[in-house]
Amino acid sequence: MQLDFARAFGEAHPVVRSRLYPDTTDAEWGDWRWHQQHRITTVEDLERVVRLTDDERAATQATARRFRMAITPYWATLMDPEDPACPLRRQAVPTSGELRVWPGERPDPLAEETFMPVPGLTHRYPDRVLLYTTHNCAMYCRYCTRKRKVSDPDSQPGKSELDVALDYIRRTPTVRDVIISGGDPLSLSNERLDALLEALAAIPHVEVARLGTRNLVTLPQRVDAGLAAVLGRHQSRHLAVWVMTHFNHPKECTDDAWEACERIASTGTPIQNQSVLLRGVNDQADVLAQLSRRLLRMRVKPYYLLHADLEEGIGHFRTTIGEGKALLHALRGPLSGLGIPQYVVDLPTGGGKVPVVPDYEAQRPRPAGGDDPGADEWVFTNWQGRAIAIPEPLPGPVGIG
Numbered sequence: 001m002q003l004d005f006a007r008a009f010g011e012a013h014p015v016v017r018s019r020l021y022p023d024t025t026d027a028e029w030g031d032w033r034w035h036q037q038h039r040i041t042t043v044e045d046l047e048r049v050v051r052l053t054d055d056e057r058a059a060t061q062a063t064a065r066r067f068r069m070a071i072t073p074y075w076a077t078l079m080d081p082e083d084p085a086c087p088l089r090r091q092a093v094p095t096s097g098e099l100r101v102w103p104g105e106r107p108d109p110l111a112e113e114t115f116m117p118v119p120g121l122t123h124r125y126p127d128r129v130l131l132y133t134t135h136n137c138a139m140y141c142r143y144c145t146r147k148r149k150v151s152d153p154d155s156q157p158g159k160s161e162l163d164v165a166l167d168y169i170r171r172t173p174t175v176r177d178v179i180i181s182g183g184d185p186l187s188l189s190n191e192r193l194d195a196l197l198e199a200l201a202a203i204p205h206v207e208v209a210r211l212g213t214r215n216l217v218t219l220p221q222r223v224d225a226g227l228a229a230v231l232g233r234h235q236s237r238h239l240a241v242w243v244m245t246h247f248n249h250p251k252e253c254t255d256d257a258w259e260a261c262e263r264i265a266s267t268g269t270p271i272q273n274q275s276v277l278l279r280g281v282n283d284q285a286d287v288l289a290q291l292s293r294r295l296l297r298m299r300v301k302p303y304y305l306l307h308a309d310l311e312e313g314i315g316h317f318r319t320t321i322g323e324g325k326a327l328l329h330a331l332r333g334p335l336s337g338l339g340i341p342q343y344v345v346d347l348p349t350g351g352g353k354v355p356v357v358p359d360y361e362a363q364r365p366r367p368a369g370g371d372d373p374g375a376d377e378w379v380f381t382n383w384q385g386r387a388i389a390i391p392e393p394l395p396g397p398v399g400i401g
């Protein structure tokens with residue numbers, strides 16, 4: 001696999017930008033507010049940036065009421081205007097696959113609404129909670145697992161709801177780790193994020209705050225100097241702030257995304273990535289390997305590769321678990337261990353995340369005639385397919401005592 005980093009960080013998009021947005025100044029393009037205001041939200045807008053298929057056109061209209069479409073101009077310049085199979089286009093432009101509901105799919109696959117001790121907060125594991133701050137995102141990902149509320153302005157948590165959730169964290173001393181989620185918390189102003197981190201920092205038992213955001217990917221301009229200052233200000237011995245982001249494809253690793261990561265990393269904030277395994281987007285070993293290599297260059301650690309949830313209307317994105325395992329197997333060896341994410345399934349009904357690991361090992365009795373009859377051995381198959389056995393530990397070290 002040959003990597004072309006010169007192209008990796010800056011793929012064609014300045015050229016596309018001058019074609020799609022010829023009158024936009026550099027100052028406008030660098031300003032996230034401009035991108036917010038010029039988001040693509042209608043079929044007419046969309047026709048101006050890509051040549052739509054009949055399926056995409058019909059689906060955009062048919063899904064509009066269920067799950068809004070919004071695409072930043074930045075993202076629009078990364079989509080292939082001619083190819084409906086473009087991995088970035090598939091993530092952002094509706095298709096008729098969304099109208100089909102597959103067996104097992106449901107509106108709240110992870111039962112996040114059930115594990116809610118107070119509105120706006122999911123508490124599933126003993127020491128960490130998921131806090132919903134806003135239901136807005138810069139771009140709406142067509143496979144989102146929270147379509148039931150994300151993009152819906154009517155279900156937006158209000159300030160009092162956030163206060164109630166913070167109060168719950170305050171009076172629940174087992175909570176060490178708060179995942180600030182949404183929607184996308186970077187839809188909030190820097191001032192509000194500052195106030196939220198301030199409130200968390202004041203709670204003695206909270207040790208870690210994770211800011212879960214896709215803005216680094218869909219609107220990297222959002223990572224402005226003000227945001228970096230907020231992150232830097234809240235790193236302390238008492239509270240560590242981590243950024244959890246969501247890159248899915250190497251084409252998303254642009255110069256602008258590098259810049260956003262650099263701004264965050266230079267404040268001493270670690271960045272981790274959670275990808276979703278998506279058919280037709282990143283379900284190939286070389287795509288995942290290239291994504292990981294670029295992330296590592298951006299100082300982003302690939303953390304999770306999430307199997308697609310049983311969210312309604314995303315069957316066209318879902319792979320089989322077997323395919324996921326085979327992909328992970330193909331990464332081990334050719335790719336640095338630092339670049340290998342953990343492949344996890346988030347179980348329905350709130351069962352939580354479990355890792356899925358390729359089958360590398362088998363236990364069997366040691367062959368007869370050895371010096372430790374009755375003991376087992378483990379036989380491992382390495383990344384090259386070679387079988388290598390190690391014995392289970394003997395009762396005591398050989399040759400001593």
Ligand SMILES: *Cc1c(COP(=O)(O)O)cnc(C)c1O
Nearest residue numbers: 122123124125128129130179353
């Ligand atoms: C994913 C998730 C977490 C965090 O899980 P980690 O494995 O610690 O990253 C916490 N709460 C909920 C509800 C989650 O879905």
Ligand code: SF4
Nearest residue numbers: 137140141144183214
């Ligand atoms: S950024 Fe996250 S919450 Fe927002 S639409 Fe995408 S997957 Fe859903």
